[in-house]
Amino acid sequence: MAQGRQFNNSTKTLKRNFSEHTQSSSYAKRQKLLKHKASLPIASVEKRLVEEVQKHDTLIIVGETGSGKTTQLPQFLYNAGFCGNGKLVGITQPRRVGTVSVAKRVAEECGVALGEKVGYSIRFEDVTSTSTRIKYMTDGLLLREALLDPYLSRYAVIIVDEVHERTVHTDVLLGLLKNVQNARSKSVNNDQQLEKESADQCLGFLKRCQRRSPLKLIIMSASLDARIFSQYFGGAKAVHIQGRQFPVDMFYTYHPPQYYLDASLTAILQIHLEEDPGDILIFLTGQEEIESLEKLVKDSLKQLPENNKKLIVVPIFSSLPSERQMRVFVPAPPGFRKVILATNIAETSVTIPGIKYVVDPGFVKARFYDPNKRLESLIVIPISKAQALQRSGRAGRDGPGKCFCLYPENEFEKLEESPKPEIKRCNLSNIILQLKALGVDDVVGFGFIEKPSRQSFVKSLEELILLGALTDEFKLSNPVGRQMACLPLDPIYSKALILSSEFNCLEEMLIAVSMLSVKSIFFTPSEKLEEVRTVNKCFESPEGDHLTLVNVYRASNEILEKWSGDSGLRTENHYKIFRKWCKKHFIDSRSLRHAHDIHSQLRRNVEQMGLRIASCGDDLLQFRRCLAASFFCNVALKQPDGIYRTLANDPMNELAVHIHPSSSIQGKPECVVFDELVETSKKYIRHTTMIDYLWLAELAPQRYALENQV
Ligand SMILES: Nc1ncnc2c1ncn2[C@@H]1O[C@H](COP(=O)(O)OP(=O)(O)OP(=O)(O)O)[C@@H](O)[C@H]1O
Numbered sequence: 135m136a137q138g139r140q141f142n143n144s145t146k147t148l149k150r151n152f153s154e155h156t157q158s159s160s161y162a163k164r165q166k167l168l169k170h171k172a173s174l175p176i177a178s179v180e181k182r183l184v185e186e187v188q189k190h191d192t193l194i195i196v197g198e199t200g201s202g203k204t205t206q207l208p209q210f211l212y213n214a215g216f217c218g219n220g221k222l223v224g225i226t227q228p229r230r231v232g233t234v235s236v237a238k239r240v241a242e243e244c245g246v247a248l249g250e251k252v253g254y255s256i257r258f259e260d261v262t263s264t265s266t267r268i269k270y271m272t273d274g275l276l277l278r279e280a281l282l283d284p285y286l287s288r289y290a291v292i293i294v295d296e297v298h299e300r301t302v303h304t305d306v307l308l309g310l311l312k313n314v315q316n317a318r319s320k321s322v323n324n325d326q327q328l329e330k331e332s333a334d335q336c337l338g339f340l341k342r343c344q345r346r347s348p349l350k351l352i353i354m355s356a357s358l359d360a361r362i363f364s365q366y367f368g369g370a371k372a373v374h375i376q377g378r379q380f381p382v383d384m385f386y387t388y389h390p391p392q393y394y395l396d397a398s399l400t401a402i403l404q405i406h407l408e409e410d411p412g413d414i415l416i417f418l419t420g421q422e423e424i425e426s427l428e429k430l431v432k433d434s435l436k437q438l439p440e441n442n443k444k445l446i447v448v449p450i451f452s453s454l455p456s457e458r459q460m461r462v463f464v465p466a467p468p469g470f471r472k473v474i475l476a477t478n479i480a481e482t483s484v485t486i487p488g489i490k491y492v493v494d495p496g497f498v499k500a501r502f503y504d505p506n507k508r509l510e511s512l513i514v515i516p517i518s519k520a521q522a523l524q525r526s527g528r529a530g531r532d533g534p535g536k537c538f539c540l541y542p543e544n545e546f547e548k549l550e551e552s553p554k555p556e557i558k559r560c561n562l563s564n565i566i567l568q569l570k571a572l573g574v575d576d577v578v579g580f581g582f583i584e585k586p587s588r589q590s591f592v593k594s595l596e597e598l599i600l601l602g603a604l605t606d607e608f609k610l611s612n613p614v615g616r617q618m619a620c621l622p623l624d625p626i627y628s629k630a631l632i633l634s635s636e637f638n639c640l641e642e643m644l645i646a647v648s649m650l651s652v653k654s655i656f657f658t659p660s661e662k663l664e665e666v667r668t669v670n671k672c673f674e675s676p677e678g679d680h681l682t683l684v685n686v687y688r689a690s691n692e693i694l695e696k697w698s699g700d701s702g703l704r705t706e707n708h709y710k711i712f713r714k715w716c717k718k719h720f721i722d723s724r725s726l727r728h729a730h731d732i733h734s735q736l737r738r739n740v741e742q743m744g745l746r747i748a749s750c751g752d753d754l755l756q757f758r759r760c761l762a763a764s765f766f767c768n769v770a771l772k773q774p775d776g777i778y779r780t781l782a783n784d785p786m787n788e789l790a791v792h793i794h795p796s797s798s799i800q801g802k803p804e805c806v807v808f809d810e811l812v813e814t815s816k817k818y819i820r821h822t823t824m825i826d827y828l829w830l831a832e833l834a835p836q837r838y839a840l841e842n843q844v
Contacts, residue, residue: 167243174202175377183207183373184214187291191315192351192367197375199356199527204295204483205240207352208268211291212251216350217267221290226273226307228299230256231459232483237261237270239485244268257622258651258732273303277310278622281571286314291350296482297363298355298520300555306565309581310572311351312367319348356527357520359551366583382492382530386543394495395423397540399430401493402473405538406445407438412490412533413472415480417525419499419514424449424475425660431473444470451477453654455722462486481524485531492529492537494522496545502559505593506787508767508780510561511813518550557586562594563625567603570610571619597767600837601629617743621736623647630764631740637760640740641749642684648733649683650809650821652725658796666720673719676800678823679809680761681754687733690715690726759833762825765807766834770819771827772804778819780811794818 171177176197186193197203208223216223227233237254244252253262255271257278262269273294280286292311297304353363353370360372391397398416405414418424428447435443450462462480465488466472474486478498498521502511517525522539529535539546557565569577578591598604603615603625610616618628627647634643649655658666673689675681693715694708709727716723740747750756770778770791780789791811793799799806799822809821830838 164245171202171206171243174206174379176202176206176375179375180206180210183375184210186371186373187211187216187350187352188214190371191319191348192353192370194358194360194363194367194370194372195352195354195375196358196360196372197354197356198378199524200379200485200531201356201375201377202379203354203356203375204236205243207293207354209240209244212268216290218290220288221347222266222288223268223291223293224276224286224289225268225270225293225295226276226304227270227483228273228296228301228304229479229483230272231479232296233270233272235463235484240268240270258728258735273301273307277303277307277568280310280314281568281619284314284572285318286311286349287318289349290347291352293352293354295354297353298358298524298552299482300553300557302556302560302565305555305557305583306569308353308366308583311349312581315349315351355520357523357552362583378530380530380532380534382526382535382537384526385536385538386546387540388542390541390545394497394540395427395430398427398493398495399434401538401540402431402445403434405491405493406471406473407442409491409536411471412535413466413474413486413488414491414493415474415476415486415489415528416493417476417478417481417495417498419497420477420512421451421453422660424451424477427475446470446472447475448472449475450480452479453657455657456724457722478521480528481521484528486528487532489529489531490533490535492526492535493540494525494537495540496522496549498553500553500559501556503561503590505561505587505590506784507782507789507811508561508593508787509789509811509813509817516549518553519546520552522546522549555584557582558584558590562586562590563597566591566594567598567610567615567619567625570604571616575609598625600767600834601625601764602836603629620743621739623651623736626765626767627651630760631736632743632745633764634757634760635740635745635747637750637756637763638748638753639750639757639760640745640747642681642757643760644733644736644740644747645684645687646680648729648736649687650680651732652729655683655686655721655725655729656796657720657722662720663795670719674798676798677754677758678799678806679797679821680823681757682798683821686719686721686726687729690721690730694730758823758825759829761807761823762829763833765809766830766837768808768811768819769825769830770806770808770822772802776802778806780819789817791817791819793822794820796820797822799824 176183183195195203195207204225208225211223227236233254233256237252238248241248241250241252246252249261249263250265252268253266253270255262255269255275257272257275276292286292294304294307294311353367364370364372387397398418402414402416418427428449431445431447435445446466448462450459462474462476463486472488474480474489480486496517497514498517499512499514502513503509504511526537529537566577569580574580595604595608599606601618602611603618605611610619614632617632618625621628621631623631627650630643631640631647634640656666673682673685675685690712693712713723716726737747769781771781773779778791778793780791782788789811793806803824805825805827806819806822807825808819811817811819
């Protein structure tokens with residue numbers, strides 16, 4: 135990387151030229167891809183990397199951003215024969231967007247349709263087939279797979295990519311993979327022994343053969359401290375890939391800006407007016423900031439002369455409808471420059487062609503969970519050095535780039551090396567349940583790379599006991615705990631599904647849980663809040679948001695049914711009408727379709743479990759009682775001043791909270807259950823439904839026995 139330089143936040147005009155975007159034939163495209171592959175820094179060390187993987191069961195690979203680790207290494211291993219006997223190379227990623235976009239790219243490079251030799255799997259979306267050999271997936275997905283196949287016997291190699299992010303799933307996966315490696319190498323030794331001992335135990339031997347090859351494990355990132363991981367894996371070898379494809383020049387401000395949003399605007403305009411053609415990517419902390427900056431940029435453009443107005447603003451954040459997220463990959467029209475306003479969703483793994491300039495204000499919004507108060511806070515904090523490196527690395531991927539950091543260079547030195555591991559700041563209930571289902575009895579003693587706090591363990595174990603997933607002896611209960619672990623859901627949602635069968639409302643709960651499982655059904659631009667409310671009045675249930683979600687789903691189902699005709703087949707035209715309907719109601723059509731897919735999968739899951747699927751019809755009391763019986767850890771009571779207070783065992787941990795303004799609940803009911811408690815500008819409870827406080831002692835006596843009552 136070039137020496138840091140300082141830059142001025144002044145604006146000047148500069149004429150630019152964009153070359154015409156020409157469409158190449160598929161042959162020419164393929165030749166171009168091959169040439170590109172050969173030019174990546176990793177290409178020159180292919181042979182050495184393959185040899186290292188052959189020699190070592192665990193390998194740590196560190197290489198500059200854009201050097202070709204994620205896209206090329208799996209192809210090297212495939213070509214070297216690691217996928218013999220139908221085995222797979224699996225690559226985990228921390229985010230869905232990165233997983234999908236990288237898989238698409240590698241399929242293109244291999245000249246195959248996505249889902250054939252190269253595929254991907256993310257929760258509720260599997261684009262693989264029996265011919266898939268290179269499989270990209272989220273880290274959480276591989277953890278789930280381990281529940282069904284504890285030896286991960288289909289995989290010859292597993293690459294844990296972007297490990298510096300230290301997501302909770304990556305951390306748990308590392309511990310688990312260590313155990314799997316041990317178990318598989320033991321099974322190799324045992325099998326050799328058994329082979330000698332007895333020829334007539336042929337069948338058992340064959341069975342063991344399926345899991346006898348040792349598991350190769352590769353830990354990878356551009357910004358990891360190899361020592362920590364090497365130590366964790368008993369002195370595993372680390373390989374450093376030298377060089378990057380294109381340089382990225384770093385620039386810093388003289389002083390920290392007073393308001394980084396203003397500084398961001400200045401930086402964007404400065405680049406637009408003074409720098410050579412090339413798109414801009416700026417990292418902000420969330421939707422609100424992105425929308426403010428979008429408006430500021432658009433207003434500023436109005437003041438510029440006509441020939442300087444050719445700047446397109448494209449936002450990307452996680453609650454944005456997926457179709458709109460994909461717009462970041464669409465090239466700007468000839469003569470235009472594109473500026474992408476992104477959260478850290480675009481920080482790792484992704485390559486957005488055309489990005490030449492990165493602007494980094496140096497902040498990120500991170501989640502912190504307080505296990506005592508059950509409160510999740512979203513707090514804006516400075517990024518770590520690893521994140522700064524990843525951000526600058528989004529430039530320099532298809533040509534030389536520049537990164538403008540909106541902080542002085544000496545501030546960079548003060549940043550933490552890596553982000554705080556998620557496992558130290560999240561609710562552990564789901565992880566504990568999965569570990570228990572994997573047969574890890576002593577979860578506190580599990581070999582985590584960094585152990586979560588004792589308090590987090592205690593609170594999550596308590597919650598799982600209250601939900602009936604664990605016995606008082608901390609064992610997985612049968613059948614409830616086992617059933618809960620089988621469902622790819624948070625424990626409270628799983629419990630709600632299982633219980634709803636008894637309350638005769640599994641139909642409704644399947645819908646509610648499916649809708650809660652997608653990132654966000656409604657897309658609400660801040661300036662259109664009122665319009666969204668008016669147009670969606672028809673779905674609103676005064677009793678609460680869970681029923682509102684059920685109403686939206688059923689209305690959308692009617693739209694789909696109406697056009698499916700006798701054949702039951704839905705054509706693209708039906709979906710066009712569906713999308714139009716969604717747009718009218720400010721609904722993210724991809725999220726809603728996703729909810730329909732999740733619904734189908736969960737329905738299959740509960741059918742396999744033998745749960746009785748029935749509808750409560752108009753008797754919605756049953757549905758609300760069932761919510762009370764499952765969401766009883768998330769209850770808030772109205773206080774005389776009209777503000778709500780959460781209920782906790784220890785009054786010190788009770789919090790004053792507000793029902794989220796987007797809620798459909800009417801009036802101010804005495805008592806509500808809620809889905810999540812998040813602190814943004816205030817402490818909000820989201821997805822609330824009214825219940826009767828007196829139900830709690832009857833429906834959740836384990837938590838609301840008389841002596842616990844307030
Ligand atoms: N979707 C894509 N479109 C165009 N080019 C791409 C795409 N994905 C990858 N590339 C090209 O391949 C190069 C290598 O990408 P790859 O993701 O393998 O690098 P990496 O070393 O894993 O980077 P990082 O550590 O940032 O994830 C990129 O620099 C870019 O030139």
